[in-house]
Amino acid sequence: MNRCEFEKRIYLYRELTSVEKEITDVHIAQCQSCSELATRVFQEQNLISNIGSSKFSVKNSQQLTQRIMNSIERAEKSTSGFNGLITFLDSLFVRYAFSALSILLITFFYMEQQHEGHKAQTINKIEVNHGSILNTSSFLKAHQKRREDKEKTISASRYSYNRSERIVKTL
Amino acid sequence: MAEQEAQEIIKKAIEGDMDAFRLIVLKNQAFAYSVSYRFLGNAEDSEDVVQEAFIRLWKNMARYKPEIKLTTWLYRIVVNLCLDLLKSTYQRQRKIQVSEEYAANNSVSSDASVLANELNGFILMAANDLTPKQKAVFILRDLEDLPVEEVCDILSISAGNLKSNLYYARQRMSAKLKMYYQTTDKITMI
Numbered sequence: 001m002n003r004c005e006f007e008k009r010i011y012l013y014r015e016l017t018s019v020e021k022e023i024t025d026v027h028i029a030q031c032q033s034c035s036e037l038a039t040r041v042f043q044e045q046n047l048i049s050n051i052g053s054s055k056f057s058v059k060n061s062q063q064l065t066q067r068i069m070n071s072i073e074r075a076e077k078s079t080s081g082f083n084g085l086i087t088f089l090d091s092l093f094v095r096y097a098f099s100a101l102s103i104l105l106i107t108f109f110y111m112e113q114q115h116e117g118h119k120a121q122t123i124n125k126i127e128v129n130h131g132s133i134l135n136t137s138s139f140l141k142a143h144q145k146r147r148e149d150k151e152k153t154i155s156a157s158r159y160s161y162n163r164s165e166r167i168v169k170t171l
Numbered sequence: 172m173a174e175q176e177a178q179e180i181i182k183k184a185i186e187g188d189m190d191a192f193r194l195i196v197l198k199n200q201a202f203a204y205s206v207s208y209r210f211l212g213n214a215e216d217s218e219d220v221v222q223e224a225f226i227r228l229w230k231n232m233a234r235y236k237p238e239i240k241l242t243t244w245l246y247r248i249v250v251n252l253c254l255d256l257l258k259s260t261y262q263r264q265r266k267i268q269v270s271e272e273y274a275a276n277n278s279v280s281s282d283a284s285v286l287a288n289e290l291n292g293f294i295l296m297a298a299n300d301l302t303p304k305q306k307a308v309f310i311l312r313d314l315e316d317l318p319v320e321e322v323c324d325i326l327s328i329s330a331g332n333l334k335s336n337l338y339y340a341r342q343r344m345s346a347k348l349k350m351y352y353q354t355t356d357k358i359t360m361i
Binding site: 044057059069073075 | 193218222229334345
């Protein structure tokens with residue numbers, strides 16, 4: 001193990017396992033620079049530990065406790081109305097009521113849709129039977145009839161013309 | 172027996188007993204304040220953090236799991252609040268005032284106390300130059316002397332991560348202390 005790794009172990013001596021501590025102690029006893037570093041680091045850590053043991057205390061502990069409790073009470077009051085609503089909505093009765101209402105609504109919408117579907121089907125049937133938009137047979141029938149009527153008119157007029165021509169000739 | 176009593180108080184607080192929660196506040200506010208003061212370096216912000224931490228603890232008491240220590244949970248809230256505050260620009264501006272405020276608030280008569288206070292203030296100032304995670308690890312492990320496992324739980328980090336941060340924090344603090352003793356010639360303190 002090189003010096004750098006022992007340096008890290010010296011800084012983390014408190015966190016080492018007992019086996020790691022033994023190995024590090026053996027090295028410190030043999031190595032001059034690591035020994036000097038260990039002496040300094042352990043002294044500094046003792047000093048920091050002493051500083052840490054003197055805790056910072058609140059100037060007025062009672063006042064801070066009261067301030068905390070007052071703010072909690074205020075927060076509780078502001079949320080109590082909302083919480084009441086949440087508790088009511090969370091109750092078993094309301095849950096069952098909402099479930100029943102949901103089932104009713106789903107049934108109603110389903111039945112409504114079924115009814116609408118039946119209506120649409122009937123309309124389609126009517127359109128297929130009597131509709132004139134896409135049904136060409138009715139148009140052709142009418143067209144043929146119009147054509148026949150026209151031809152009849154033409155032939156009638158031609159007959160009357162020929163007759164009048166014959167009369168003129170005999171005169 | 173005391174542990175059983177503490178569990179009973181926690182149970183009552185979970186059920187919404189304000190008096191039981193007041194006992195929890197009384198028992199833990201000193202430690203919570205001490206931790207936040209070491210992070211922030213001023214009384215006003217530290218009191219605000221402690222107050223907010225206990226409000227959050229009260230609001231989330233129903234989610235408390237007995238396998239985690241209540242104190243660990245509280246310190247986690249305190250540390251997170253402190254780290255959030257340190258990230259804010261406001262706190263970065265306040266850093267400069269820390270040592271002056273500390274000196275003003277901790278004026279003592281004897282020479283030993285003066286030196287101890289001066290050193291305490293110096294450590295607070297020196298810790299400001301650490302990264303937030305290094306600072307948290309240094310405060311909780313070295314100053315508050317919490318066990319490794321608890322520090323890992325509070326900061327939600329692995330033991331390896333903790334050791335790595337602790338190593339760099341101690342190295343930097345050691346360098347700062349060395350400079351402090353060289354410039355002020357107070358080697359007799361160690």
